[in-house]
Amino acid sequence: MRKNKNKTGSVVRGSDRAMEIGMVIIITIFVLMVLYPLYYVVIASISDPYDVYAGKTFLFPSGFTLEGYARVFKEKAIVTGYLNSILYTVVGTIVATALVVMTAYPLSRKDMPGRKTIMIFFIITMYFTGGLIPTYLVVAKTGLLNSMWALILPGGVSVFNVIVARTYFESSIPQEMYEAAKIDGCGNLKTFVKIVLPLSKPIIAVMVIFAMVAFWNDWFTALIYMNDKDRYPLQLALRQIMIQSQASANALSGMDGGYAEANRITELIKFASMVVGAVPMLIAYPFVQKHFEKGLMVGAVKG
Amino acid sequence: MKIPGERKGAIAHHGKPLWKRIISCWELYLLLIPGIVLTIIYKYIPMYGVQIAFRDYNPTLGFSGSPWVGLKWFTKFFTNYKSMEMIKNTLLLSLYTILWTFPIPIIFSLLMNQLRFKRFKKLAQTILYAPHFVSIMIVCGMLRIFLSPYGGLITMIASAFGADTSIGLLDQPGNFRSIYIASAIWQDAGWGMIIYMASLSSVDASLHEAAKVDGANTWKRIIHIDLPALVPMIMINLIMSFGNLMNVGFEKAFLLQTDLNTATSEIIATYVYEQGMLKSMYSFSTAVGLFNTAVNILLLIVVNKIAKKTADISFI
Numbered sequence: 001m002r003k004n005k006n007k008t009g010s011v012v013r014g015s016d017r018a019m020e021i022g023m024v025i026i027i028t029i030f031v032l033m034v035l036y037p038l039y040y041v042v043i044a045s046i047s048d049p050y051d052v053y054a055g056k057t058f059l060f061p062s063g064f065t066l067e068g069y070a071r072v073f074k075e076k077a078i079v080t081g082y083l084n085s086i087l088y089t090v091v092g093t094i095v096a097t098a099l100v101v102m103t104a105y106p107l108s109r110k111d112m113p114g115r116k117t118i119m120i121f122f123i124i125t126m127y128f129t130g131g132l133i134p135t136y137l138v139v140a141k142t143g144l145l146n147s148m149w150a151l152i153l154p155g156g157v158s159v160f161n162v163i164v165a166r167t168y169f170e171s172s173i174p175q176e177m178y179e180a181a182k183i184d185g186c187g188n189l190k191t192f193v194k195i196v197l198p199l200s201k202p203i204i205a206v207m208v209i210f211a212m213v214a215f216w217n218d219w220f221t222a223l224i225y226m227n228d229k230d231r232y233p234l235q236l237a238l239r240q241i242m243i244q245s246q247a248s249a250n251a252l253s254g255m256d257g258g259y260a261e262a263n264r265i266t267e268l269i270k271f272a273s274m275v276v277g278a279v280p281m282l283i284a285y286p287f288v289q290k291h292f293e294k295g296l297m298v299g300a301v302k303g
Numbered sequence: 304m305k306i307p308g309e310r311k312g313a314i315a316h317h318g319k320p321l322w323k324r325i326i327s328c329w330e331l332y333l334l335l336i337p338g339i340v341l342t343i344i345y346k347y348i349p350m351y352g353v354q355i356a357f358r359d360y361n362p363t364l365g366f367s368g369s370p371w372v373g374l375k376w377f378t379k380f381f382t383n384y385k386s387m388e389m390i391k392n393t394l395l396l397s398l399y400t401i402l403w404t405f406p407i408p409i410i411f412s413l414l415m416n417q418l419r420f421k422r423f424k425k426l427a428q429t430i431l432y433a434p435h436f437v438s439i440m441i442v443c444g445m446l447r448i449f450l451s452p453y454g455g456l457i458t459m460i461a462s463a464f465g466a467d468t469s470i471g472l473l474d475q476p477g478n479f480r481s482i483y484i485a486s487a488i489w490q491d492a493g494w495g496m497i498i499y500m501a502s503l504s505s506v507d508a509s510l511h512e513a514a515k516v517d518g519a520n521t522w523k524r525i526i527h528i529d530l531p532a533l534v535p536m537i538m539i540n541l542i543m544s545f546g547n548l549m550n551v552g553f554e555k556a557f558l559l560q561t562d563l564n565t566a567t568s569e570i571i572a573t574y575v576y577e578q579g580m581l582k583s584m585y586s587f588s589t590a591v592g593l594f595n596t597a598v599n600i601l602l603l604i605v606v607n608k609i610a611k612k613t614a615d616i617s618f619i
Contacts, residue, residue, distance in 0.1 A: 019521045023414045024423070030411065031427050034434060034489060037445060040456055053454030103338035106331035113325050118335065125342060127600060130349020131592035133579040134366075138348050156341040188330035217438035220554055224580060235440045242444030243558055270448055274441050281436040286429055293497055
């Protein structure tokens with residue numbers, strides 16, 4: 001094969017080489033464009049805000065300071081937000097993943113009567129929804145307002161994830177396995193726990209990751225259902241600081257520069273809090289990248 | 304070995320009467336209960352509650368007890384001078400987003416697929432996927448700071464190119480869609496590549512070898528081998544985007560909205576939120592939301608029909 005390729009004339013190879021270099025350049029430019037804003041936020045967070053204003057921090061930090069980070073970790077909203085987000089993410093991920101797996105497994109069993117009807121029952125909710133207000137009213141009626149469960153239960157079962165998991169169960173666990181389990185006197189539940197779950201670690205990993213990212217980044221559900229600021233997740237704490245430009249009195253205390261100084265600190269806190277907020281997911285993601293790709297592919301097969 | 308007849312395998316199940324098969328699966332139904340209960344409570348009961356769009360909702364009377372007012376809320380919405388603007392904003396934001404964000408992942412996955420430097424490819428992919436994991440909140444925070452008239456990064460660059468920055472860039476209604484779309488490309492173009500990259504990796508390598516022997520250059524091979532392999536996935540994605548035309552990303556529009564840019568940033572979803580959650584106009588907000596859902600379902604059916612006719616792909 002190699003020899004063949006070399007023989008096919010230097011003209012083609014020459015133009016291919018030029019094209020390859022062109023492609024590398026285009027992709028490199030795009031990669032840099034994607035990377036630069038993130039890089040800029042990081043260097044701005046450790047630079048003097050006045051230098052950031054003046055446009056002195058395009059490539060390197062200027063007037064190095066860690067004051068922003070020191071202030072951010074004193075900011076009560078950020079600290080409680082962080083703790084809340086960790087709690088919501090852990091509990092939410094466990095519940096959501098359990099629900100998806102418990103729903104997807106029976107639906108993957110071709111010998112279960114009513115499988116199609118139940119699937120349609122779930123799929124309908126992908127297209128028809130009650131909308132914002134009726135859902136809100138039901139959540140309020142069930143007494144979940146201002147509780148962690150309002151962020152977890154109303155989302156219910158993610159139908160997309162159920163389809164992904166079901167496809168996985170169907171394609172990677174042979175139906176004969178169920179027959180064999182039955183002959184060995186294994187009930188359906190026992191088969192599920194002892195055979196199906198251990199064989200399904202990859203898809204469970206995917207579901208866990210999907211759920212984690214969704215819970216960690218969610219803010220809108222909390223905005224609607226949480227009244228108490230002490231229960232706000234991190235994303236809403238970030239909203240107060242970044243979008244509504246409110247740094248708490250606590251963070252601004254102990255300084256004597258007046259309005260300009262307050263402004264300076266607010267800007268500093270904005271950059272630092274963005275870094276603090278984005279870091280957990282950005283650090284975790286390269287490790288789970290492979291799982292993500294796999295999950296999307298399994299899902300795409302069945303659309 | 305409880306029942307000897309079971310040995311025959313799957314066929315044996317269908318020989319049994321339905322009720323026996325149902326009973327033998329009781330554990331499976333048990334597993335389904337939590338999911339079904341939650342779905343009924345938090346999905347189906349709200350669907351039943353949609354009727355408050357035709358009623359004057361009163362919390363003490365409940366969904367079906369509140370007085371019937373017919374199409375009052377719909378009339379109110381359509382006689383509002385802002386409603387046409389909102390519908391237009393929703394559709395345009397959605398359409399432009401699809402037009403701009405759709406081709407880029409395809410082009411880049413085709414280019415990326417031709418690269419032979421494994422390390423570079425892997426690194427580029429890792430970086431391009433990364434913004435997908437930055438929350439919308441942080442992306443909007445970044446945009447607000449970058450677009451700030453006081454030393455914002457984008458403002459500085461734009462003014463160097465002679466743009467008018469006397470008013471904040473985000474506060475100029477004419478910029479809203481560009482900002483929305485550019486940031487969408489930044490955040491999700493890389494992520495959108497994944498599915499195409501995976502389809503490309505299943506293309507038979509011998510096809511490329513054969514084409515090379517026949518003297519086809521890289522460009523020709525991309526057009527004649529790779530692109531056709533992507534067509535089914537492109538069609539599926541395109542249909543799904545058009546089927547969701549009215550469900551344009553609410554979160555970003557909401558977080559990027561300022562008092563000055565509502566002329567383009569006010570979409571139906573943000574209006575539903577304002578009227579419902581901030582002004583507690585429950586029935587009115589539900590009616591507007593219902594209108595949005597209805598249009599979307601109509602679009603879905605139309606798109607699905609077209610797709611079925613032209614490409615034999617169906618979703619519903």
